[in-house]
Amino acid sequence: MKNLMRFVIYFVYIIFIAYLTYWGDGYQTALKLKSMNAGNMMPFAIFIGAFPILIGVLLALPNFIILATRKQSRWQFDLVKFLAIGLPTFYWDISPTIYWSQVANFLPPIYLLPYPLSGIIFGYVLIKSFSKKAIRISVPEQT
Numbered sequence: 001m002k003n004l005m006r007f008v009i010y011f012v013y014i015i016f017i018a019y020l021t022y023w024g025d026g027y028q029t030a031l032k033l034k035s036m037n038a039g040n041m042m043p044f045a046i047f048i049g050a051f052p053i054l055i056g057v058l059l060a061l062p063n064f065i066i067l068a069t070r071k072q073s074r075w076q077f078d079l080v081k082f083l084a085i086g087l088p089t090f091y092w093d094i095s096p097t098i099y100w101s102q103v104a105n106f107l108p109p110i111y112l113l114p115y116p117l118s119g120i121i122f123g124y125v126l127i128k129s130f131s132k133k134a135i136r137i138s139v140p141e142q143t
Helices: 002-038 042-068 079-093 095-099 115-128
Strands: 073-077 130-134
Touching: 002 042, 042 079, 042 095, 042 115, 042 130, 079 095, 079 115, 115 130
Parallel strands: none
Antiparallel strands: 073 130
16 A cells, blocks of 8 residues: 555656646747747746756655655765766756856857756756765763
């Protein structure tokens, strides 16, 4: 019974993420048209950078919630994972935003990389970089 309940929860959760992705795709199309008509692509660029990060965070969220409920442990952050995977994927993800901004003149052009995938990876790695380490309780020796 416990496994069936877990299955239902995960299944409903992934249906929610699929619906949110479907909605985000429609919103992205409408926002692109609106931005092109207004002559300001920055709102569109910000959305296509931020939305995949949200999806990545949502994909890592169930494990994070389970991790957060552990007792007798302290939080730690895996800086190496974040710097090695997180920062490059974040840069790739925001590359469309950089392309339509004044910053593009000062940074290397990488806007042709697959930014939605890199945003999902960044959001996932951002959450997965947090972990909990068990606290060791030492009992003083009695003599």
